[in-house]
Amino acid sequence: MPGRVRVDGATAGTFSVRVARGLTLEGDLTADGKQGGTLTLEANGPVTLGPQALLTVEGHGRQGQAGRITASFCGPAASLAGRLRADGEGGADGGQLTVTSRGPLAVSGRLDASGEL
Numbered sequence: 001m002p003g004r005v006r007v008d009g010a011t012a013g014t015f016s017v018r019v020a021r022g023l024t025l026e027g028d029l030t031a032d033g034k035q036g037g038t039l040t041l042e043a044n045g046p047v048t049l050g051p052q053a054l055l056t057v058e059g060h061g062r063q064g065q066a067g068r069i070t071a072s073f074c075g076p077a078a079s080l081a082g083r084l085r086a087d088g089e090g091g092a093d094g095g096q097l098t099v100t101s102r103g104p105l106a107v108s109g110r111l112d113a114s115g116e117l
Helices: none
Strands: 004-006 014-019 023-025 029-030 036-044 047-049 054-056 070-074 077-079 083-085 096-101 105-107
Touching: 014 023, 023 036, 096 105
Parallel strands: 004 029, 014 036, 023 047, 029 054, 036 070, 047 077, 054 083, 070 096, 077 105
Antiparallel strands: none
16 A cells, blocks of 8 residues: 555544455555544554555644554564654654554564653
């Protein structure tokens, strides 16, 4: 899945990807805003988030709150080489990152759910 999907806004939206087989993601999925949104990935086959993949649910501003990224993999293996960001910028609180896998999970990318003071 190359390219870019954006559900950004003051209050960002929700985007879900559910596949019965494998998933390869090379592009961007963003749900950024004052209140970050929700991104959900679910796959029953092998999963690869390539090094160029970027999933963000950033929160912006003093009253902001980053969103949530949930990834659930039931296949034989998952590889996360891309970036998952649920971080707060400009004083916003950090968000939530949840990754579960039934098989081996290799993480070589950056995971960030930090807040900013």
